[in-house]
Amino acid sequence: MSSDLLDALVALEKQKGISRDILVEAIEAALVTAYKRNFNQAQNVRVDLNLEKGTMKVYSRKDVVEEVEDERLEISLEEAQQINPVYELEDIVEQEVTPRDFGRIAAQTAKQVVTQRVREAERGIIYDEFVDREEDIVNGIVERFDAKNLFIGLGKVEAVLPQTEQIPTESYEPHDRVKVYITKVEKTSRGPQVFVSRTHPGLLRRLFEMEVPEIYDGTVEIKSIAREAGDRSKVSVYTANEEIDPVGACVGARGARVQSISNELSGEKIDIVEWSEDPVVFVANALSPSKVLNVQVDEEERSTTVVVPDYQLSLAIGKRGQNARLAAKLTGWKIDIKSETDARELGIYPVDGEMFEESEENGLADLLEEISPVDEVEEPIDLYADEEHNE
Template sequence: MNHEFMDALNEIVESKGIDKDILIDTIEQALLTAYKKNFGQAQNVEVEFNRESGDIKVYSTRQVVDESDYYDSFLEIELTEARKIDPAYEIGDIIRNEVTPRDFGRIAAQTAKQVVVQRLREAEREIVYNEFIEKESELVDGEISRATPNVVYVDLGRIEGIMTRNEKIAGEIYKEGQRIKVYVVEVRKTSKGPQIIVSRSHPGLVKRLFELEVPEIEQGIVQIKSIAREAGSRTKMAVKSIDEKIDPIGACVGQKGIRVKHIVDELGDEKIDIIKYSDDPAEFISEALSPSKVVKVEVNEEEKSALVVVPDYQLSLAIGKDGQNARLAAKLTNWKIDIKSESQYEEELANGTLYAKEEKIEEEIVEDFEADEAVDLEEVAEFEAEFAENEEIEE
């Protein structure tokens, strides 16, 4: 160790933002381990690293004890022997003797280098983690570095993001060197460093793209209330304006559809339905089933379910191909939606079968309970009493 090493160490500390005291403490611990490994185990050894010159010295330590308590010559020294070294020694004092091996310098230099390299890796990992944890749920630009059937690796600058099969847009082709926008789903800390999970299929990607493209959303005038997405195929997005003068759908679509077109192009021609949000569940559900027309909506607040009636010729449009339109509407509104055509509705209403299914289930539950002869009323009463007692304790 020498001044050159210390100069290099100081430069690393300043450039990488590493705590010098912590780094040197780590080096001392590593040197102690190296000494024990190369020169035998010794519980009473200390390694001292000079923070100015870089010199390293190894000391053995022994505690001064009374003759009657003397037990281990490696760890202890009798008071009379200690006073031969220095008459000022008292019981409990620690005597240090330098035992630095002649060839310990080479081992020390190698060990210190390993510690510094390891700490640099850890510092770099921490810097990258702190940088990307702030970008979680945000949009970032990257370049595809590798693409396999299961995983796409995206170069984000300091680190590669990982896009798994589920996070890819169905049918989208990824090529090495391609520039791409991705959504940061999660930033994980692992033993091998930070792991960045990115996505092209996440609904958050659509939200962030609209925030970039629509100033009214960025300014908070237009709010995105919810998004339902089947990546690569179709997205439904509910928007609301806090300013009555601003049309939220018009703001998102843009003049001649230019704003939404930019987003559709970015997503590979994915269809985007922008609908107006409403606090009225019936109205919101009706809008969510766009482009289908809706005749009426009956809502069940308790079950959060809705019966929707549409014109006969609009039934297939309301349900959508493979049920997609109805499925996305249910996700968007977070309501269970049952769609019927007008003729189906009127027929079931006339026959009294419209709500028969639900009523039948309720009747069966009652009948099963009444027919269950195994029910012990005393056991029921005991259970109710115990339940009530537990509730009182919790309160």
């Protein structure tokens, strides 16, 4: 038995990465329990399993005391010294008590322990692997689904994609390949449980890191993300390198980079805007693709009042208020949007101070005092004024 067991433990150590010494300790502890259960013994015992020599012995352990109260656990100093004169009080005397037919019980116990420990070790290895990948993106394969959850195969483990974390516009079929974001890894009695998401903003962040080298190496930084999964997202980016256009780096040549990310998210539209520490500029940028005439900031309330051209009002607000809602999430500022006509009637526009001027940095409308009123100017073609931007 010992020779076969030794070979099995050596193989497990190589294949599963489980230490042979740990397995031997577990087997010895299980054999102690098996000895007490099968031979009705309540005494303290120790099992010595020597795989190299092919021996297995059981030793009783008794404390050396002056007066014995429990013969199963204690031995007098006089009796102990008869065994070996070197024993003193508080020493432990060990004597072999190995039963003749203990080998069969030992073999069964060792098999059970090894199987259990291998399973536990594999679960531990899987848990350690995936707990380190929380907030990371992984590739998986759709395996099965029930009424609410989708189960994604990640190789050694099956992850759960809850219904609330699925993109509403997506449909899934078995064997579909899909990228998911690991939100949480838990230990359970059945092994590690991995939870993933397709709607988490972190998924969008990781996709940009994979697609845009400037973000991956830290040259361009994603400052904030506002996302309504499956429909539209806004991403603010920043770089301290004046020679790099952060928005252009994320968009890519002819929009190739952002289009690749959009395709991965089933056509989700993505607006990329430049971050600014100035809330006036940041809020104006965040309302892209609409033009902004003026932004007034209330620092105490952390709110802004934004003035846009009359013909851009529906575009600024967006379908069901989506554009304004995402801009508010992206910036962290409340945004109240007014048309130019309403703002003039309320006396909040024009205001004294610097107006936005069209530039490469902010891309805002050129506002000159001598410009004709909006209703006298031929209305420009609005490429964004499609039905999904209307209220």
